[in-house]
Amino acid sequence: MTRASERAVGALRELILHGDFPAGARLGEVELAERLGVSRTPVREALARLSAEGLVEIAPNRGARVTSWTVGELEAVFELRAALEPRLTALAVPRAATADGDALDDLAERMVRVGRPGPDQDLDALVPLNREFHGRLVALADHPAMATALAGAVHAPIVLRNFHTYDPASLRRSLAHHVEIVAALRAGDPTWAAAVMTAHIHNARAVMVRAARHAQEGA
């Protein structure tokens, strides 16, 4: 059997990312321990690790909560992504083999199909595909320092259930960016790829900030 703390980390991360625990929700240790079928010890370790990832916040003697983001913090996260992810994309270009391009192309195409308005549209299916796309790109860059620095930042938009907040034009742009990044990668042009990634992130930033502002005022 795999390690209990390992399972706890994965399970809890999925629960949070999937929205079972909304932002700000309290994460009691005994509650999680029962739910995950382990004792409090691995739960504590899982919370500590997710805290390092930025998914939960731990207040001493007061327990853990799912991280909640102010508009300002959300903008800050996108600034960080804008600083790092284009660089990683550029690094990935010369390292990509043909097969990597094929895999990314497949992902980008599937996202376009699933994201296109109509009866087949499934915005929830976009989330894992998007994670996979960006994850593969980061892996190709083969730059652990930047990858870990980025890791804490990428979860924030996901927690906000992002694709439902995209307006049609922004969503179309976002999906087109993926396709264009693959094209730039296949053309072996890191500057092109990085530029599209920059645009991609700024587009996402605009969507998320608008949504967060709206949610904040609406509440």
Added chain:
Amino acid sequence: MTRASERAVGALRELILHGDFPAGARLGEVELAERLGVSRTPVREALARLSAEGLVEIAPNRGARVTSWTVGELEAVFELRAALEPRLTALAVPRAATADGDALDDLAERMVRVGRPGPDQDLDALVPLNREFHGRLVALADHPAMATALAGAVHAPIVLRNFHTYDPASLRRSLAHHVEIVAALRAGDPTWAAAVMTAHIHNARAVMVRAARHAQEGA
């Protein structure tokens, strides 16, 4: 009394940064527990947190070791710093009050005095001053996302006991950079400050990479 795990994190971080545990050294839990006067539980938590900071590496069922850096990883860390720290510096400029400029000026001047060749030179004294200087700049930027992303990277050079590896010309440049950054900050010019910070990091990178190469070949 303050929390045991908190003390353990701080104490262990200082021990590693101070060089009591060389890179690659094994960190047995019972050994640390006895040394720090706590039980294994807070030690494990401390190791987990320092692992998130990048100071130690944990292998499942095989314990923790002080992170050791290959030349390639070291270069990667400096790439990350080059991507983030100039931005943070630029952000810090408009937020700095006169008192902040004074404090940074004081630090920069003390570093110049302590770093100047002669009987008063004390390269070990530079380490905490340098940490404080960069730390204050990061704090001024008031950008938690970037700050935490950077946190893991800044330790690496310190672990390598850096200032002893500087040749006189590079050291002089490095100390001059600090002074110039303060000047740019006082002039309210973020572009200037960011540019000097970029140069500062590239200068450090050249020194560290050369030293790491030398150490690797010498061993």
Added chain:
DNA sequence: CCAGCGAAGATTGTGTGCAACTTAAGATCG
């Protein structure tokens, strides 16, 4: 002599009990 195997020792992973702290409700006093 070397490779592979096996058992003992050591170390990490997990469960559980108790102490310390936080928090919220109720009582007491102004």
Added chain:
DNA sequence: CGATCTTAAGTTGCACACAATCTTCGCTGG
């Protein structure tokens, strides 16, 4: 009636014990 103190319930922090895993050393066989 409102504010503050008290108290009790619940939760986290820590220590310790046991289980699982890894490592090392010795042994056997080729």
